[in-house]
Amino acid sequence: MVEMLRKINLSRAMRTMQELFPEEYDFYPRSWILPEEYQQFSAQIRMVKERDTTVSPTFIVKPDGGSQGDGIYLIRDPIDLKLMVGAQPKQAVVQEYIQKPLLIDKLKFDIRLYVLIKSLEPLEIYIAKEGLTRFCTEPYQEPTQKNLSHVFMHLTNYSLNVHSGNFVHSDSQSTGSKRTLSSVLYRLAAKGVDIKRVWSDIIALVIKSVIAVVPELKLHYQADIPPGKPGPTCFQILGFDILLMKNLKPVLLEVNSNPSMRIEHEQEVAPGVSEYVPSPVDEHVKVGVIRDTLRLMDPFNKKPTVNMISQSTQPLL
Template structure:
C-alpha cells in the first residue's frame, strides 16, 4: 500500500519468527509476497521490520551494539545502563541488500550465534579487535575521528528510557498478577539486553529488547569434528561480570541503605556521560575490595525530560486499581463501572447504560485482535482506548495530549478524595478535614462532606498506595 503511494520507495524487510532466538529462522525479503509461513500468522506469528540499509560500518563491516539495562524498580521507575557493552560484527564486508545478496546472512545479520560459524569469524582476547569487541573501543575509535561521543550516548540513553517507559504499563499489569501487594522492599528486577544499530548518521536505532540476554562468558571451539571445548571470552567477561556484580550490589536487600546504597547511587548518578567511554576503574568508598560501580542511573535522574511520556503508565495505575480479583490481568464490567463511578465520569450525556455499551464494544474488538483468548474482560490496551474516548468527550476543545492528561488528573483527584475520606473514617469516623491552600481542578466536583487535598498531596497519596516494588 505504501509503495502504491510512493513508487520510489524500495524497501527491504527482515522477518523474525516469533519466539525464535539466536538468529534462527531470520531472513530478508524485498516483496511481502515472499514471506515464508509455516501455517498462517495465527499459528506462526512473525515480526517484520524494515531493514536499515545505511548502517555505520567499521572496517567495512556491519555491527550492532548489545547494551545491558537494569530495570531495578517499576514504582518508582528506576533504570540503570551499563557503561560498556558488546559490539558484534558481521563477518562479510557489507553491501546494501539486493535480490542477489539477500541470502548472505554473514553480511546482513549481526547475530553472534550465526557469525561464530563463519570461517571469517575472529576470536580475540583484545577488546578492540576481532568479531566481538567492547562498545567503548568503538566509541574511542569514533572519538579519534572527531565524533561527538557525548551526543551518541545522550541519544542512546533517550532511546533506552523511551523504550522502558513504553514497556512499563504492561509490565506493571503482569507484575501485580504475580507479586503479592504490600510486600516490603524490592521483590524483583530484570536485566534487559538492548540491541541497537548505529546508522551512518550516528542515530541509534532499536532492533529489539531481549528479556533473557545471554550471560555466558565463554565460547565453544571445535577441536576436531564433533569435539568441542569451552574457551573463556575476555570481552564477554569484562562486560558481563561487571553487570552482574553491580546488579547484585544494587539489589541486595540486606545492605545498610544509609551507609552504603546512597553512596553507590550517588556515585552512579554523578558519573558524566563521557565517563561511560571507558571501563570502570578505582574502588568504591564503602567496599574497597570491589571496583567502582559500572551501572549508571539514567532514570529518575533524567525524569523531567521524559515524564510527559508517562500518561499510559498513569492509566495503567488506574487500570490495576480496579481489576479487583488478584491475579487477573483483565478488567470486568463491574470494575469498569466502578472506575466510572468513583472517578465521577458519568453525566447526563454519558449514562451508565452507555458506559456498558462502550465496555462491550471496545472489549469485543480487542478480544478479536489478540491471540490471548484465555480470560474474558477488558485488557490494558482496550482500557487505554476507552480512556481516550472519555477524554475526548469531556475535554473537547483541547489537544489530544492535553485531553488525556486532564482526565488523568481528574481521575487521580477524585480517587485521592475517596482515599482521604476512607482514611478519615478509619481514624475518627468523621470527614471534615481541609488542608490549607487546597483547590479543585477544572471539571471536578468535591465529594459532599469532604474537602480536596492540594494537587501535590493528592498525587502523592494516590501513587503511594499502589507501589509495585
C-alpha cells in the same frame, strides 16, 4: 517481562507510543504484525512502489518467539513472506530494514547494552557503561535481490556469525568479531565523532523503550503484588540490541528479556575436537554487569560502588 518483550508485544507497545509521541519514538523501525496485518503491509508496499518505481525497500522478518537469529530472513516483496508453518499461521514481525548502517572495517555491527530494571515503583533504570559490539563477518553491501540471503553480511547475531569461516575469536577487547563498546566508541572519537552525543541518544532510547512497556508491566506486577503488601525484591537484566545508522542515529532492533551471560565460547582445537575457552570480551563485560547488579540489589542497602549509571525518567517525556 518475558511476554512484554516478545517481538509482537514490544512492537505494539512501541506503536502506541509512536502514535502519541511520534518525534520521541522515531528510533524504532516501522513494523507490521503477521499474519493479522499482512493486507495492510502488502497495500502500503504496493502504494510506495507505484508512487516511485525506482524505490525497492527491503524488510526483515523476525519470528515472534525467535532468538539467536533463528528464522530471520530478508524480503523485498510481500509475496516472499513465509506465512505458514505446516497448517499453523506463523506469528512474526516484519520491519523496515536499515539500509545505511554505520560500518567499521567495512563491516556492519550492532551494540548489546545491558540494562538493569531495579524496580517498577518507583521506576529505577541502570545502564551498564560497558557493552558488547557484535560484527558481521562479510563486508556489507546494501541489499539487492542477489544478496538478501547473505546472513553473514546482513545479520549481526553472534550465534549465526560464529559459524562463518571469517569469524575471529578475539584475544583483545578492540579486535575480532566481538569487541567492547568502549573500544568502538574510542575509535569513533578518534575520527572526530561526538560520542557524548551518541551515548546520550542511546540512553534516551533505552529509557523511552522501558517507559513504553511499563504500563502493561505494572498491571501484571500489581496483580501479583498489591500495593501495601510486602513482596519479593524483583529485578531484571535486559539486553538491548541497538544499531547505529550512518548518520550516528541509534535504532532499537529488539530487547532481550534473558540475555546470555556466558563468558566462554566453543573453539575447535583439533580437527573434529572442540572445547570451551574463555572469551576476554564477554568476561570483561558480563562479570561487571553481574557484579554491579548484585551490589545494586544489596538487601542491606549499603552504598554501592558500581560502574552503571542511574537514569531518571522525568526529563525525557
